[in-house]
Amino acid sequence: MTRDGTPGSAPSGHEHPKIDEGMRRWYESCPCCMSAAYPEVKRALDEERWASS
Helix, strand or coil: CCCCCCCCCCCCCCCCCCHHHHEEEEHCCHHHHHHHHHHHHHHHHHHHHHCCC
C-alpha cells in the first residue's frame, strides 16, 4: 500500500519505502505481489534471506 492508501500502486519517483515488520510480513505472504509493487524491497529482502541461509 502506498502512502496515500491505494493498494498495488508503486511509489512515484525514486522513493524507497522503509523495510519494516509490515514489509517483512508481506514478503513472507506474497513475494510475487511485492516484486511487482516494490522490486527494490523484494531484492533487498531476498539478499537478506540468502545471506542468512
